[in-house]
Amino acid sequence: MPFQSVSLRSLGRSARRRIVSAVLALVCVAGSVMASACGNEDVQVTGPRIRIGVKFDQPGLSVDNGGQFSGFDIDVARYVANKLGYSPSQIQFKEAPSAQREALLQNGSVNMVIGTYSITQDRKSVVDFAGPYFVAGQDLLIRRSDRSKITGPRSLAGRKVCSVSGSTSATTVKKYFPRSVQLMELSGYAECVTALVSGAVDAVTTDDIILATLASAKGDHSLMVVGHPFTKETYGIGVRKDSPHLVAKINEALREMIASGEWKRDLDAATKGTGFTPNKKWNPPTRMDAAVSDERVRF
Numbered sequence: 516m517p518f519q520s521v522s523l524r525s526l527g528r529s530a531r532r533r534i535v536s537a538v539l540a541l542v543c544v545a546g547s548v549m550a551s552a553c554g555n556e557d558v559q560v561t562g563p564r565i566r567i568g569v570k571f572d573q574p575g576l577s578v579d580n581g582g583q584f585s586g587f588d589i590d591v592a593r594y595v596a597n598k599l600g601y602s603p604s605q606i607q608f609k610e611a612p613s614a615q616r617e618a619l620l621q622n623g624s625v626n627m628v629i630g631t632y633s634i635t636q637d638r639k640s641v642v643d644f645a646g647p648y649f650v651a652g653q654d655l656l657i658r659r660s661d662r663s664k665i666t667g668p669r670s671l672a673g674r675k676v677c678s679v680s681g682s683t684s685a686t687t688v689k690k691y692f693p694r695s696v697q698l699m700e701l702s703g704y705a706e707c708v709t710a711l712v713s714g715a716v717d718a719v720t721t722d723d724i725i726l727a728t729l730a731s732a733k734g735d736h737s738l739m740v741v742g743h744p745f746t747k748e749t750y751g752i753g754v755r756k757d758s759p760h761l762v763a764k765i766n767e768a769l770r771e772m773i774a775s776g777e778w779k780r781d782l783d784a785a786t787k788g789t790g791f792t793p794n795k796k797w798n799p800p801t802r803m804d805a806a807v808s809d810e811r812v813r814f
């Protein structure tokens with residue numbers, strides 16, 4: 516059968532418009548080469564999969580159960596990915612320990628990081644942030660039997676405390692805690708909990724929501740969160756530097772997730788039975804302005 520060509524000019528104006536926009540849409544989907552024609556110069560998330568850096572060992576927030584991921588950060592990741600056009604099966608979760616988050620974004624190993632990732636000025640100089648989508652506060656996890664002895668950062672003078680390398684929590688200990696506090700830095704908070712249980716340290720410090728879900732996952736009430744958050748941690752979604760269009764799209768998804776009630780449902784499910792209630796003054800965040808965390812300790 517001979518090839519039949521149809522001249523664009525022979526078509527009606529609306530048909531012409533439909534064809535042109537369909538072709539443009541295809542080109543836009545095809546990749547970043549033509550991205551500037553679509554007005555999305557910086558939207559680097561293209562292709563059949565989206566790679567998202569998450570924690571693998573933070574129950575309630577983000578945990579890997581033999582390839583099955585769950586938790587609040589995972590719910591946020593799936594919601595945002597869906598708004599960017601990716602189904603759950605197109606998401607590839609990659610482990611992003613605290614100390615590696617910026618590097619993973621900078622070297623292109625992941626398209627975004629959603630991992631209890633506080634927005635800070637230092638981090639903003641190397642990556643961009645959407646959000647905040649949650650606001651936590653740094654607190655202490657202790658053995659319940661120590662509850663009359665350890666009531667806040669000041670009672671840690673001369674004691675050992677565990678936190679994670681590359682976290683704002685460890686930075687805060689070094690900058691603001693009494694000088695005599697000995698800091699043990701490990702690569703994840705679950706490891707710090709093991710050190711606390713064994714008696715190698717007297718406290719674990721990081722964000723209240725992380726500590727509450729870890730204590731609850733232990734299941735025996737032997738650990739407790741002191742309950743006096745002393746910093747303000749604004750959780751952002753990290754993306755590569757200079758990605759304003761991608762940040763805008765993610766912010767749109769976050770606003771929608773909060774407005775639809777999905778954000779609250781997911782957060783309630785993540786924290787159910789832990790005794791933790793998010794700070795109502797700060798949550799849900801009302802402005803997606805990448806506000807930086809406040810690391811100064813309120814003793």
Ligand code: GLU
Pocket residue numbers: 613630631632633679681682683684721722748
């Ligand atoms: N939100 C803090 C941070 O981004 C502590 C939790 C974490 O290490 O993921 O450093």
